[in-house]
Amino acid sequence: MAINFIRECCTNSHPCKPLLDDISLLSSRIHKVEWKHTLREANTVADTLAKKGQHLPLGLHLFDTPPPDIRNSLWLDSYGSLRARGSC
Template identity: 55%
Template sequence: MHAELWAVIHRMTIATTNEYQKLVVESDSAAAINFIKHGYSPAHHCAPLVQDIRNQAARLQQISWTHTLREANMVADHLAKMGQDLPLGLHLFDRAPPDINYALLCDCIRTLKVRGS
């Protein structure tokens, strides 16, 4: 949960730094999305992260929170796997790495890839 929430904070920071005002946040963690959308106990160890997310969200014109199955977002899944081989730190791409073109196509036409296939 902690890692998922930090990922949301980093994505939102990148978006606000680039002056985006409308944002769709997708995560394959239903628990993280529900935590952000529906509240939390102030005593929960992730409460400060959720409050930071809500503070950033309040500065945007429009934001939606969506749970997306990993299989329905092949690009994010592929980039996450690719990130395991990159040096520690934030990596931004000006264009899609060539090896995710197939994943981009599948996501665009909403084709699901079943796990293990």
């Protein structure tokens, strides 16, 4: 659904319009952008960071080093490991 939202955009009055405009602007600066769905099990770092973001205050958060709860996911993703849903 999110991919379709990015591809098709939305009305000017939609609350996500500024975010979608930013995504469009940023992606236009990259030579080739491919939007495709990836299961959370295939990208555990993004999944873990998204869950972590739910508990952080609103705003930009930059990490100089991976947070401790991300290190294992980084290691597994770098080796192309998949995990079944609900596993650690």
